[in-house]
Amino acid sequence: MNKITLNIDGRELQAKSGQSLLSVARENGIYIPTLCYHPRTKKAGKCRICVVAVEGLPGLQVSCSLAAADGMIVHTYTKKIIETRKMIVELYLASGKHDCPTCEADGECELQDVAKVLGIEKSGFPMSDKGYVTDSSSPMIIRDMNKCIHCYRCIVGCNDLVVNEVIEMGYRGSRMTVVCDLDSPMGDSSCVICGECVQLCPTGALTEKKAAGKESNRDTVKVRTTCPYCGVGCQIFLHVRDNEILKVTGVEAAKPNYGSLCIKGRFGYDFVNSHDRLKSPLVRKDGKLVEVSWDEALDYTAKKLSQIKNDHGPDSIVGIGCARTTNEDNYLMMKLMRGVIGTNNVDHCART
Ligand code: SF4
Ligand code: SF4
Ligand code: SF4
Known part of the structure; x- marks a missing residue:
């Protein structure tokens, strides 16, 4: 691939031709927030928070979807960019029931993190109530579509990464929401409970049922280890507090699984703290x-x-x-x- 040279925030940088501006910035330690882009799902251009200014191009550009070009001059941090990002995040916060202190994702939510970085304490827009009933029908996953920001990560994960093809975006307009099969409760759908969608979700829209109410993102230690179930050797994080495993997530930066796990690896850890477990021969x-x-x-x-x-x-x-x-x-x-x-x-x- 041809090498090109471009300028981001006054720095002369080398990039591969065709590489996205977001990816060039990340590789060079330049922070551009995003909620829909994920290195594993890639397909993006949904959340519009990653806007940047490119000299010679009108308005602001979405950096995850714009290819870097030779000689480009890019600004990632101007007053207009920050104001635009703030407005979008405030609209997201107002778009559903984003009451962080009561949310399972509190402490490990990408929307919350971006809001903090932008200095947003409260949305200036009136909070809307989408009125979705929380779907607890799955034995392992809770879906709260009031907190969904339509980033599509779960959809790409389920359809393209693990190829289970269970979820899609359903309905249109203000009622647009993620549905399982033909809008079945998750527990009645063809979901195989791999948890890929939970792993990829940037908000509290999809969370682990067994961790519910345990504040699993507060005062926990993340212990990296190898899944004990089969010979593949998937890399996992145990989220531990007081010697109890509250949940398991996949290690996204490591081979062989890059964050993906099967139902056993992600949810089958009860035996560790089980009272029935044999402790002597x-x-x-x-x-x-x-x-x-x-x-x-x-x-x-x-x-x-x-x-x-x-x-x-x-x-x-x-x-x-x-x-x-x-x-x-x-x-x-x-x-x-x-x-x-x-x-x-x-x-x-x-x-x-
Ligand atoms: S999803 Fe994130 S921003 Fe929304 S309530 Fe939960 S923690 Fe807060
Ligand atoms: S748990 Fe797995 S199969 Fe079920 S919806 Fe999520 S990604 Fe698809
Ligand atoms: S459920 Fe989560 S991952 Fe899926 S679209 Fe909504 S916010 Fe994104």
């Missing part, structure tokens, strides 16, 4: 499973394995590794089977 005594110490359990297992090997030979024993353990643990299990038991009967659950 069980050995069957007189027909009943009873809790024992690790020493007793290991001695018992070693004795039984030796007995089976002596009576029936090493190939009567098989070891199956687990995708939820580390590679190192699986390696040790393989060494135990081959080096100690003396069999090549080794397999792994992720292979089946």
Whole structure:
């Protein structure tokens, strides 16, 4: 791709021909706010907050949709630009029930963040009540279309990224809203509950049901780890407070999943804090499973394995590794089977 040179806010910058102005600015640490553009959904041009002034072009230009050109002179921070961005954000804040202190997204909302950067405390426009009833029919996701800003990120995510093709923009004019299938409640729709739309939503329009009421964006620590379910190794953030996982999100900047997760990886973490979870080994005594110490359990297992090997030979024993353990643990299990038991009967659950 050809290299071009352009000037943004007095800085001479190199860019690829065809690259958007927004992307050039971001690469060079120049802040331009946006609510609809997302590096993974790309298709944008909806929110109009990313306006900039380009010398020689009339009015303001939408920087996410305008390609950088050689010799362009761009301004991202003039009085007119700031006033325009403020007006658009104030219209968004007035367009629905944006009562931040009671919102699940409070503390991790991109609309709230942009409003703060622009110094907006309250919209100057009267707040409208769209009157949508909150859709809690999905077991994992709450939809509050009163907080939707029509950014289309969820739609691109569902249709183009995970290709589940469940949601679209329905109705027209002031009633335009995101619908599942033919406007079914989400819980009755063909949604497979991957949560991609929740991950991409910049506001509190789509939120995690299990985190509801837990202020999951306040006083939490984000712990990066690897999803424990299968061998793909998706990267996740655990949002933790007081040793409790409040929600899980995908790590957008990392391979292999770039933020996407399946239903298990995103929502299947209850077992971690479950009271039913086994915390010590069980050995069957007189027909009943009873809790024992690790020493007793290991001695018992070693004795039984030796007995089976002596009576029936090493190939009567098989070891199956687990995708939820580390590679190192699986390696040790393989060494135990081959080096100690003396069999090549080794397999792994992720292979089946
Ligand atoms: S969606 Fe964002 S701006 Fe709207 S109420 Fe929730 S936190 Fe506030
Ligand atoms: S949870 Fe997944 S399948 Fe369901 S609407 Fe969202 S992106 Fe589509
Ligand atoms: S539900 Fe969220 S992601 Fe979807 S269009 Fe509305 S604000 Fe955007």
